Amino acid sequence: MNQEQVVVIGGGLAGLSCAVALADRGLKVTVLEAAPGLGGRASSWAEAATSDVVDIGPHIFHSEYHNMLTFLERLGTSRLITWQPGKVLTIASQPQALALEHAPLPAPMSLMPSIFKAPGLHLEDYLSMAPTALRGMEFGEEEVEQLDAISALDFLRQEGVSDNMIDWWWRFAAMVVTNVPLERCSAASLLRVHAQLSGYKDLHFGFGAVGLGELYTDQATKFIEDAGGRVLTSVKVASLLLDRRIDGVLLDDGTKLFAETTVSAVPPQQLFDMLPPSLATQAPFDQFDQFEPSPYISCYLWFDRDLETERFFAHKWSPRRLNYDFYDLCQIRHGWEGRPTVIASNIIYSHRAHGMTDEEIVRETVAEIAEFAPLAAQAKVVHADIHRIPMAIPCPTVGFERKRPPARSPVPGLVLAGDWTRTHMPCTMEGAVKSGFTAAEAVLAERGEHLQLAIPARTYDGIAGMVRSAAAGKRGVPPAPESQG
Ligand SMILES: Cc1cc2nc3c(=O)[nH]c(=O)nc-3n(C[C@H](O)[C@H](O)[C@H](O)COP(=O)(O)OP(=O)(O)OC[C@H]3O[C@@H](n4cnc5c(N)ncnc54)[C@H](O)[C@@H]3O)c2cc1C
Secondary structure, three states, rough: OEEEEEEOOOHHHHHHHHHHHHHHOOOOOOEOOOOOOHHHHHOOOEEOOOOOOOEOOOOOEEEOOOHHHHHHHOOOHHHEEEEEEEEEEEEOOOOOOEEEEEEOOOOOOOHHHHHHHOOOHHHHHHHHHHHHHHHHOOOOOOOOOOOOOOEEEHHHHHHOOOHHHHHHHHHHHHEEEEOOOOOOEEHHHHHHHHHHHHHHOOEEEEEEOOOOOOOOHHHHHHHHHHHOOEEEEEOOOOEEEEOEEEEHHHHHHOOEEEEEEEEEEOHHHHHHOOHHHHHHHOOOHHHHOOOOEEEEEEEOOOEEOOOOOOEEEOOOOOOOOOEEEEEEEOOOOOOOOOOOEEEEEEEEEEEHHHHHHHHHHHHHHHHHHHHHHHHHHOOEEEEEEEEEEEEEEEOOOOOOOOOOOOOOOOOOOEEEOOOOOHHHHHHHOHHHHHHHHHHHHHHHHOOOOOOOOOOEEEEEEHHHHHHHHHHHHHHHOOOOOOOOO
């Protein structure tokens, strides 16, 4: 019987980062990807009408994406990120836009001077935030269990945050950073990401200067193949082979592939569908069909002229809002400078747009761009591409954090990876790569090699770091934000 050393199911960021980390340790890895191309939810392709490379939807990086950036460094592409170090974000509020910029103050105060200029917020709204800001700095993984049981909206109301501040900031933050409305979001998921975003000095965003997939898919394939492994596309795994341990996989075409270790790097529902019936009823596997998808609709619009807009801007939450985040790709992509504007945007948790035709979505999206960049109202859209994505990330609804499984599964021979596994971070590219590195650690540990590959979150900077250390000291846990749980 031929036996592979390691089979990785799924050629997205989690699967490829795991396979690269194992190839780096000299292992021969076989990656199996069901789709014709690699990259999964962080993939890109040449758009048919324009030949421009577009992503599944625009993605954002930030300066604390240490696992993702280490992965790109290993592949030689980390320089292909367009960073925006000065301005964090422009919020297209009325009567004037609000630029969030870091002032030379310690974390978490550096953005406060900008936030104090927000139109429509008053002194009592800012004061109402103080207890939550403190809770955010004190937040540690040891609190996740308790906070995961309540919604973020209930939590903020309990903490005394004003309705005005909830509508101005928190409903927007919940949609853009957790991809789920505030009333459905786990308080643990939202507070964790709030702590991460406010705890670091000068945290800033970056965007792929090339297509997302161009950052890592071919490079990872070469890396894995150079170490003697294989990367196979259009190969779908039908089920896991179970005999006291997971012995490998059964492919859709009936072929059996035996492996010393099998890594699942697919989303939870797809893993559930692959489980042998005896496993599907056991914890934690019995929960894997309970993760609710957050759907997206991503819009790419090619205009006939320069809209003289910003590289990256966002709209505030409103119940009627379609798109939240907008990216001028001509200010992001290498070689696109000077072209008529191409805007990419995301309709997050897109249920409200599902009944709309592509033409209706384009019309509404142009109107939303024109609220910030008035030239869009006169401009012509020469081409539009609308991507409907049924599962962008699993929704971090109440109870989500407790369902996330660790990399080591209870069944020998099976290791789990993917943005949805227990990474102590939101479901993001950074989370996916961290899960890939953590899964590689688990594979190596099964072989007797004990290494740390995944990079934990840094201790917070400035006052945020001091408050977190004091809170951790009181609770008797180490001060790093993710050291428990
Ligand atoms: C539109 C959009 C915008 C986003 N924006 C951001 C952002 O701004 N910042 C950010 O950090 N993250 C963002 N994300 C999230 C990020 O893309 C994901 O968290 C990450 O790509 C998940 O990677 P993964 O490897 O865990 O899963 P996936 O990318 O889903 O990879 C799983 C792979 O497994 C394959 N597969 C499934 N079933 C099988 C099977 N039976 N056999 C073989 N292969 C199989 C799939 O085809 C897929 O390629 C966004 C996602 C989307 C869709």
